[in-house]
Amino acid sequence: MLCAAHKLLHSGRPAIFDIDYHHGNGTQDIFYSSADVLYFSLHADPNFAFPCFSGYRNERGQGPGRGYNANFPLPLDTDEAGYHAALDMALDEVQCFAADFLIISLGVDTVREDPLGGLKLSKESFRYIGGKIGKLGLPVLVVQEGGYNLSLAGRCVANFLEGIA
Numbered sequence: 562m563l564c565a566a567h568k569l570l571h572s573g574r575p576a577i578f579d580i581d582y583h584h585g586n587g588t589q590d591i592f593y594s595s596a597d598v599l600y601f602s603l604h605a606d607p608n609f610a611f612p613c614f615s616g617y618r619n620e621r622g623q624g625p626g627r628g629y630n631a632n633f634p635l636p637l638d639t640d641e642a643g644y645h646a647a648l649d650m651a652l653d654e655v656q657c658f659a660a661d662f663l664i665i666s667l668g669v670d671t672v673r674e675d676p677l678g679g680l681k682l683s684k685e686s687f688r689y690i691g692g693k694i695g696k697l698g699l700p701v702l703v704v705q706e707g708g709y710n711l712s713l714a715g716r717c718v719a720n721f722l723e724g725i726a
Contacts, residue, residue, distance in 0.1 A: 562664055562704045563591060566598050573661025578651065579604065580690065581668025581707045582678040584616025584632065588666065594626040599658040601631040601651050602666075603644070605679055609637055629658070640681045641689075644671070648693060655697060663699045668707035669717035677709045687717045691724020701725060 562577065569575040577592070579585040579602035592598045607616040622630035631654045633647045655663065669687065671680040694701065703722070708714035 562666060562702075563588065565664055565702055565704075566592075569662045569664075570597055574599075574659065575662040575664055576601070576655050576658055576660035577664045577666060578602075578655065578694070579666040579668075580671070581666055582670040582675070582680065583611055583668070583707065584634075585666055586612050586615040589615060589620070589630060589632075592626065593620075593622055593630055594624045595622075596625045596629050599629050599631075599654065599660060601633070601654050603633045603635065603647055603651050606634040606636055608634075610679065635680060637679045638681055641683065641686050644680065644682055644686070645689065645693075648690060652693060652697065655699075660699060663694065663697065663701045665694065665701060665703045667703050667705050667718065667721060669714050669721070670707035670709055672708070672710060672713055672717050674713055675708065675710045677707075684713055684717045684720055687720040688724040691721040691726075693724075695725040 566575045576599040584604040670678040673681045
C-alpha cells in the first residue's frame, strides 16, 4: 500500500482511505508531514480500541502535511447509520483534496459478528460502502487487511467489491 502510494505520486495525487476497525498508526506516521498523500481513517475510537495512542480527531498532520491527515474515530457500538454518516464526511475530504487515485485499506473487522471489533455493520453494509467509494469515479486499489470472523470475511469483501463495481 505504501509502495503503491509512492509510485502513484509520479502520476498524480493519491489518497489512502483506511476503513479497518483499528487506526492505521503506521501509515499515518509515514505521511503525517507530507502534503503529497492524503491519509484518512474511519476506525474505532482510540479511547477504547487499539492502538489507543493515535487516531484522534485532532491529529491533522504537521508542517507541510497539516490538513492532509483526517481521522474519524467512531464510538463503540456504532451502527450502520452512524458509520454511513462518518463515511460521507470522510469522502468529502477526498473530494476536497482532488485525489487522482484512491488506495483502500479494507478491514472487514467492522462487521458486527467480528470477535475483535466493536462496531455494528452488517455484511450487506460493505456493498453500500463500496458503492459510495465507486461513485467517486477514481481508480481504486484495494488492500485487504483485517477481518477475524473467517466465515464472514469473504462475503464482506465480495460485497465491498460488488459495490465498487
